[in-house]
Amino acid sequence: MILTHLFLSLGKMARGDTSNTKKQLFFTKPLEKIIIHWIGPYPSHTPLVVRNWWENGSDGRGVRASAHFIVKDENILQCLPLNEIGWHSGDARNHNSIGIEIIPMNIAGEFSQTSISTLKELIQHIRKEAGKFLELERHFDGVQKKDCPRFYTSITNLVGVEHRFLNPEGGQQRWEILKGFLDS
Numbered sequence: 573m574i575l576t577h578l579f580l581s582l583g584k585m586a587r588g589d590t591s592n593t594k595k596q597l598f599f600t601k602p603l604e605k606i607i608i609h610w611i612g613p614y615p616s617h618t619p620l621v622v623r624n625w626w627e628n629g630s631d632g633r634g635v636r637a638s639a640h641f642i643v644k645d646e647n648i649l650q651c652l653p654l655n656e657i658g659w660h661s662g663d664a665r666n667h668n669s670i671g672i673e674i675i676p677m678n679i680a681g682e683f684s685q686t687s688i689s690t691l692k693e694l695i696q697h698i699r700k701e702a703g704k705f706l707e708l709e710r711h712f713d714g715v716q717k718k719d720c721p722r723f724y725t726s727i728t729n730l731v732g733v734e735h736r737f738l739n740p741e742g743g744q745q746r747w748e749i750l751k752g753f754l755d756s
């Protein structure tokens with residue numbers, strides 16, 4: 573894993589600044605979870621493209637979305653310090669979780685083997701920094717039931733994706749296998 577950081581700017585919507593967005597900046601509850609997402613379906617994006625979208629949006633103010641890390645193959649871009657709240661899960665989990673976005677290798681949302689290895693190392697790094705075991709969850713496991721990360725959920729109704737990826741049990745099974753590997 574190659575970990576670099578380029579933190580989002582204070583005062584931008586993606587990061588928050590108590591003086592102008594009234595967003596809470598720091599965690600006040602103990603961390604409990606790590607939440608996995610996909611950037612999709614955009615396999616050709618780089619971590620920097622994603623980070624700069626959060627930072628700037630279409631009008632330079634940024635968008636109300638962010639996560640702590642963006643992973644693509646061996647590269648990890650850290651966008652938020654580990655003691656700050658990100659805006660990724662769409663529910664209260666933002667207040668006790670670290671968010672990780674993975675750029676998939678295809679439009680189905682499949683993670684490359686290299687990304688999966690990097691993700692495993694990153695999870696170990698975060699748990700070490702946190703000094704405790706943080707449970708892995710998907711964005712899908714929250715209130716929104718969003719199809720994220722789509723390839724690893726039961727919602728896989730994507731046009732143009734090979735039939736073998738379309739069975740609902742498959743997505744759930746793929747998540748259980750992935751989670752098992754990441755926790756091992």
Ligand SMILES: [Zn+2]
Pocket residue numbers: 608609610660711718720721
């Ligand atoms: Zn997500």
